[in-house]
Amino acid sequence: MTEITAPKSPISAEQFADEIREQLKYTQGVTEQQATDADVYVAAASAVRRHLMDAWMQTQQDMINGDTKAVGYLSAEFLMGKQLSNALLNVGLTEQFEEAVKNLGHDPQNVIDAEYEPGLGNGGLGRLAACFIDSLASLGVPAFGYGIQYKYGIFKQEFDEEGKQVETPDYWLENEEPWGHIDYGRSQRVNFGGEVVEENGKRVWKPSWAVRAVPVDYMVPGYKSGRVNTLRLWTSKSYDEFDLLTFNKSEYLDAVRPQVVAENISKILYPEDSTPQGKALRLEQQYFFVSASIHDAIRVFYPGQDKPDLTTFPQKINFQLNDTHPVIGIPELMRVLIDEYGYDWDTAWSITSKTFNYTCHTLLPEALEVWSADLIGALLPRHLEIIKKINDQFVKELAAQGVDKKQIERMRIYTDGKDASVRMAYLATYGGSHVNGVAELHSQLLKDVTLKDFSDAYPDKFTNVTNGVTPRRFVRMANPRMSDLITEGLGTDAWMSDLEKLQGLVPLADDAEFVKKFAEVKQANKRAFVDFAKRKYGFEINADTMFNTMVKRLHEYKRQSLKILAVISTYADIKSGKLDVDSIVPRTVFFGAKSAPGYAMAKETIQLINNVSRVVNNDPATKGKLSVYFPWNYNIELAENLIPATDLDEQISQAGKEASGTGNMKFALNGALTVGTLDGANVEIRERVGAENFFLFGMTVDEVDALYAADYDHGGSRRYYEEDPRLKQAIDMVADGTFSEGDKKTYENLVNDWLTHDYFMTLADFGAYMDIQDEIESTYRDPMKWARMAVLNVANSGYFSSDRSIEDYLERIWHTGPLA
Ligand code: 26W
Secondary structure (H helix, E strand, O other), X not given: OOOOOOOOOOOOHHXXXXXXXXXXXXXXXXXXXXXXXXXXXXXXXXXXXXXXXXXXXHHHHHHHHOOOOEEEEEOOOOOOOOOHHHHHHHHOOHHHHHHHHHHOOOOHHHHHHOOOOOOOOOOHHHHHHHHHHHHHHHOOOOEEEEEEOOOEOOOEEEEOXXXXXXXXXXXXXXXXXXXXXXXXHHOEEEEEOOEEEEEOOEEEEEOOEEEEEEEEEEEEEOOOOOOEEEEEEXXXXXXXXXXXXXXXXXOHHHHHHHHHHHHHOOOEOOOXXXXXXXXXXXXXXXXXXXXXXXXXXXXXXXXXXXXXXXXXXXXXXXXXXXXXXXXXXXXXXXXXXXXXXXOOHHHHHHHHHHHEEEEOOOOOHHHOOXXXXXXXXXXXXXXXXXXXXXXXXXXXXXHHOOOOHHHHHHHOOEEOOOXXXXXXXXXXXHHOOOEXXXXXXXXXXXXXXXXXXXXXXXXXXXXXXXXXXXXXXXXXXXXXXXXXXXXXXXXXXXXXXXXXXXXXXXXXXXXXXXXXXXXXXXXXXXXXXXXXXXXXXXXXXXXXXXXXXXXXXXXXXXXXXXXXXXXXXXXXXXXXXXXXXXXXXXXXXXXXXXXXXXXXXXXXXXXHHHHHHHHHHOOXXXXXXXXEEOOOOOOHHHHHHHHHHOOEEEEXXXXXOOOOOOHHHHHHHOOOEEEEOOOOOHHHHHHHHXXXXXXXXXXXXXXXXXXXXXXXXXXXXXXXXXXXXXXXXXHHHHHOOOOOOOOOOOOHHHHHHHHHOOOOOHHHHHHHHHHHHHHHHHXXXXXXXXXXXXXXXXXXXXXXXXXXXXXXXXXXXXXXXXXX
């Protein structure tokens, strides 16, 4: 097998070892002999940063001096994963690192493991932002990621004895963090509160408090592009570090209060996905990072200018709004242009509406943020005035277009009355140039349902950009064995920056030798995962079983409950003797999922899965042929280890609910087959890999709608329970205490919901889901057939590279490209 040819950097392993020694001695003050794995990690990271420094500076200069428009990716979340391996790969030092670290007497894997994974995101939306900035840098496009450096990322998940989720704080900055560079000189003032007064015929905001936004800069190295972009994450600090007057009165706690309040803003990532909470602190966070970023961009692109010509701003940078979270940026840029730089309304509007674009990442109406006008008024009174004025202009514009009154009422950005509120998705749609969904089906549903009125009034604004994932992290780094085989098969590693090249593997699906090697790689990955899971979780997993995985946030619409009910049904059949355990395909089912801390139904599902795992894994009746594992604290590291080892991936959301999914892409690219519904990007994956290489089941969007129309969610589900004995048996087993040591109350809410409501139609899809399992089993019994299908999944999934997504954004939305 040919070795992967990492891009060679001009230095040798020996030189790299010397650089690590130098860091250890002169920066960290430890001798080579004393150095722990963690010390070597910090030293290696610092050395890598130094290697990137020239390219980073050059990229910034070229961006400021050239005339290539930049992209500002505004996102409340960046779920980056560990940085060291990725940086080594992109800068071409992977091999030197391994040799150098061995020479220093350390195991490279232990050094890599010493990095603490930052969890500055909830799930798909945050990870997409991380993939996108990797692709932007790899394509050489000048770009900033702008976000928040939360002190506490997504909570760490543990399970208690009863199998319940327990959340503990994730203080990721506990140890030295070598990647972020804090740059006090680029701080920005961010104001809040107060009132707006009339002065010389002008509206003037008199804020009542302010915080200092301090940027922490992360380098974003492109793969083989020689370009290094910037991820600028803001952290909040107080201006009044110490209120001396109060302190002199010896009221110590009061004296530090302003500091505590200010630092609260970037203290914690909200762990809710899907359902926003209208909390003041959340709005403060949003305004905090967006205001700082806008001012930062003006300073970057008009350095040292007191009176910059900001009519050119949209030619300098376009801001992408990653969901509604940064949408307050629209009134903020209006305010900056009018109040701070003296532009008239129309000029300001022309600049603003050309600067922003909006990506929607959801289909759940409850996930579209709506802020109470009172809250915005109290925190940002001038912005509320501007929003009202935008709304007035909008309403007039619609009336002039002949839109009827009723429709205009439905579309209002600002709704009057007692519960006056601001709809951020509508503000974003009106205030920006383009709106996009994240998969074909999702973009279509946005136009047809969620934002239909807007699509009727502004059809040209709407477009689609199907999501993608970075092949560097999720193929090359996560799956080196398969990557080597691909490189061998294609005779080049150019696929890593042009993933459509994987198409070249299609003929190899008929090469028995190649398919056999492919199956061996999968088996080796499974054994490697068994070792990893033993070390990390103490699990004893049998690698000679089908690895069947469902990893994603825990949400009812994603339907982890469908999967666990299917497992329970099989278990029940084994117990009752209906199913001969020796006749089934041995299977290991993996779950990974965090639930929002306040989401009761999701938490009950977690508890159920854990207890099914406990009961099934310990029952001699299953003879180890059916097992369930739920490694806690699902994160990027676990994804990188589990995805390459997976045979069968679950993408079983109710049709019309998952905007895209990106896990589905990672699995297909790593040679797992998918069992899935026609939802999100599953539709496009199936089109590309071929219907015959995808296990499709379940209702379509239209069938789901028809069932709602027939009042399914008001008692309709019960019929399925009564008519399908497999389903009845499984639900009864949950209800009768089998998975709660006899207690019938534990899963009461779940069971009641299934039988009376079941909004996401788990029961209605259960039969089809059980039926497809037969096809899955018989396919798996033919290992070469399965492996051939897996090869075709890999070969035809090159489209799902985030490089392609970014190319689409460049062409359809940003209209810019690489630096000259
Ligand atoms: C707290 C409010 C809130 C609301 C929605 C927080 C976060 C969200 C996100 C939109 C949730 C999210 O992560 N959406 C996912 O975005 C991915 C990237 O586009 C898609 O692949 C997923 O289908 C979508 O659920």
